[in-house]
Every structure is written in C-alpha cells, then in structure tokens.
Amino acid sequence: MAQHGWEAVGVDFSILAIWLARHKARRAGIKGVRFLVGDVTRLDSLKGHFSFALDIGCLHGIPLEERDRYAAGLKRLLEPGGTYLLYAWKPRISHGRRMGISPEEVAGLFGPELAIKSVRHGEDSAGRPGILTAWYHLERLS
Numbered sequence: 001m002a003q004h005g006w007e008a009v010g011v012d013f014s015i016l017a018i019w020l021a022r023h024k025a026r027r028a029g030i031k032g033v034r035f036l037v038g039d040v041t042r043l044d045s046l047k048g049h050f051s052f053a054l055d056i057g058c059l060h061g062i063p064l065e066e067r068d069r070y071a072a073g074l075k076r077l078l079e080p081g082g083t084y085l086l087y088a089w090k091p092r093i094s095h096g097r098r099m100g101i102s103p104e105e106v107a108g109l110f111g112p113e114l115a116i117k118s119v120r121h122g123e124d125s126a127g128r129p130g131i132l133t134a135w136y137h138l139e140r141l142s
C-alpha cells in the first residue's frame with residue numbers, strides 16, 4: 001500500500017512478522033508506513049481515521065469470542081465511506097479447532113455499520129486445494 005502512495009499502518013501481534021515487514025519495507029526504500037506490534041482485537045491505542053482497511057487471512061483465525069472486539073475496533077477506525085477488504089477462509093476444522101468465517105458471520109459481525117458490496121467466492125490458491133475462500137468488499141456507511 002505504501003509503495004502505491006498510501007500512508008499505511010500495519011499491525012500484527014507477531015514480532016517476527018513485524019520485523020520481516022520492516023525489513024522488506026526498508027529494503028524497498030518505502031516510506032510512509034508504520035508497523036505496530038499489537039493485537040487487532042485490542043486496537044484502542046490506535047488513533048485516527050482510515051479510509052481503507054485490508055485483512056488477508058487474519059480475522060478467519062481469530063477465536064470466535066474475540067471477533068466482536070475486532071469488529072468494534074474496525075468500525076471505530078474506518079471513516080464513513082471507507083472500504084474494508086477481507087480475504088478469509090470459509091468455516092473449517094483445522095488442528096481440531098473451528099476456524100474460518102462464513103458470509104453470514106461477516107454480515108452479522110460488521111453490520112449494520114458496514115455494508116457488504118460484493119463477495120467473490122474462490123479456493124485457496126497457495127497450494128492448499130479444497131479450502132474454500134472469499135474476498136469481501138465492505139463499505140462503512142455514514
């Protein structure tokens with residue numbers, strides 16, 4: 001995002017993930033990006049208003065009971081008219097625990113403040129055939 005001119009903030013609770021991201025950004029000479037080690041279900045310390053939020057494969061792994069907090073944080077941070085793009089696996093059992101998220105759950109979690117504009121159903125393309133996925137495009141209503 002920063003490479004395309006956005007002022008970006010990246011959040012992950014893995015120090016290693018943030019370290020790798022900082023390293024990649026430095027190597028590419030990217031400015032205008034802030035990386036935070038933090039829990040996306042506890043974004044209280046993150047201030048400001050964002051016009052765009054992107055989640056590729058994070059929400060679908062968050063325990064069900066913590067997803068409301070994730071949604072509340074996102075609703076607070078995303079400005080009216082803002083876009084939220086989410087890539088998530090559909091519900092499945094992985095390592096003995098339920099993970100993934102259904103389109104109905106996405107609608108329930110983010111509505112009525114965010115409206116689903118489109119859903120593109122697919123299959124994971126990273127060498128894991130049979131894993132059903134979806135890209136969601138949501139918009140923050142005023």
Ligand SMILES: C[S@@+](CC[C@H](N)C(=O)[O-])C[C@H]1O[C@@H](n2cnc3c(N)ncnc32)[C@H](O)[C@@H]1O
Pocket residue numbers: 011012013014017038039040041055056057058061062
């Ligand atoms: C499948 S990886 C996604 C990687 C990245 N989006 C990409 O496309 O390369 C999921 C990431 O979510 C992070 N994560 C999971 N739960 C989190 C939470 N509650 N707060 C912050 N990061 C979390 C993990 O540490 C992991 O780096």
